[in-house]
Amino acid sequence: AQSVTQLGSHVSVSEGALVLLRCNYSSSVPPYLFWYVQYPNQGLQLLLKYTTGATLVKGINGFEAEFKKSETSFHLTKPSAHMSDAAEYFCAVRTPGNQFYFGTGTSLTVIP
Amino acid sequence: DVKVTQSSRYLVKRTGEKVFLECVQDMDHENMFWYRQDPGLGLRLIYFSYDVKMKEKGDIPEGYSVSREKKERFSLILESASTNQTSMYLCASSSHPGRNTEAFFGQGTRLTVV
Numbered sequence: 001a002q003s004v005t006q007l008g009s010h011v012s013v014s015e016g017a018l019v020l021l022r023c024n025y026s027s028s029v030p031p032y033l034f035w036y037v038q039y040p041n042q043g044l045q046l047l048l049k050y051t052t053g054a055t056l057v058k059g060i061n062g063f064e065a066e067f068k069k070s071e072t073s074f075h076l077t078k079p080s081a082h083m084s085d086a087a088e089y090f091c092a093v094r095t096p097g098n099q100f101y102f103g104t105g106t107s108l109t110v111i112p
Numbered sequence: 113d114v115k116v117t118q119s120s121r122y123l124v125k126r127t128g129e130k131v132f133l134e135c136v137q138d139m140d141h142e143n144m145f146w147y148r149q150d151p152g153l154g155l156r157l158i159y160f161s162y163d164v165k166m167k168e169k170g171d172i173p174e175g176y177s178v179s180r181e182k183k184e185r186f187s188l189i190l191e192s193a194s195t196n197q198t199s200m201y202l203c204a205s206s207s208h209p210g211r212n213t214e215a216f217f218g219q220g221t222r223l224t225v226v
Contacts, residue, residue: 009152032213043116043202043217044155051213090154092215098143098162098208099170100215104154 002027004091006103014111019063019078021106023091026072032094033074035065037087038105044090050074061085086110115139118203118218125225131190133221135203142208144186145215146170146178149200161186193225 007022025031032051036044048059055067061084065076074091091103119134137144143162147155157170159178167178175197179187186205190197200222204215 034214036217041121041220041222043219044204044215045217046214049214094206094213094215098206099157099160100145100204100206101157102147102155104152 002031002093002095002099002101004093004101004103006089006091006106008106009104010107010109012109012111013081015083016080019076019081019085019108021076021089021091021108023065023074023076023103024072025074025091025093027093027095033065033067034092034094034100035059035063035074035076036090036092036102037061038090039087047076047089081108081110083110083112116203116205116216116218118201118221120221121219123221123223125190125193125223127194127225129190129193129225131193131223131225133188133190133201133203133223135186135188135205135218136184137186137205137216138184139205139207139216140183141205141216142183143206144180145204145206146176146186146188147202147204148172149202149220155202158188193223195225197223198225199223 003026005024035047050067116137145160146158161180177189203218206215
């Protein structure tokens with residue numbers, strides 16, 4: 001069975017500081033990996049995705065993530081947090097059976 | 113742009129009512145999904161469908177059923193709503209790998225059962 005673990009249900013950073021949101025997955029085969037962002041009372045919006053090829057993936061709003069197969073990790077980073085980054089972030093994996101499994105989410109607070 | 117549209121943003125229903133949540137996508141996607149989102153639990157898969165009239169149970173199908181009569185439409189049905197089904201419901205669609213690989217989400221329906 002697939003699983004996705006997000007370490008830290010709440011993360012607070014100061015405006016301008018580095019954002020690091022952690023994600024680990026369990027998969028017996030290389031999966032497709034995703035990060036989504038959700039603003040209050042909205043659906044999920046894709047930030048970035050890893051399918052094949054380059055392991056460092058750049059997304060929207062200055063976010064990037066690195067796929068590390070040896071660590072089964074796909075951590076999300078942004079060099080400098082902005083107030084508008086405050087939201088809920090979800091890591092997800094797509095299985096060969098075309099199902100998506102999501103982590104429990106990390107709520108990011110940006111302190112002015 | 114892919115668009116996934118859920119018929120309602122907010123719904124309030126009474127215990128025991130039959131509730132229909134509708135979802136329509138406009139990108140000819142094969143796969144459609146219904147998730148339930150609760151604080152601290154993330155997104156949990158209720159049902160998914162990989163073709164018209166095909167459905168598969170997800171992790172929490174109890175108390176729910178689904179219908180997919182047309183490729184673009186996937187309906188979630190609460191046969192007899194209960195207060196523990198108060199939640200945010202998210203519909204999503206995706207194509208088979210080879211085209212876009214991600215899931216596209218609707219804006220969500222916040223259902224309150226009183």
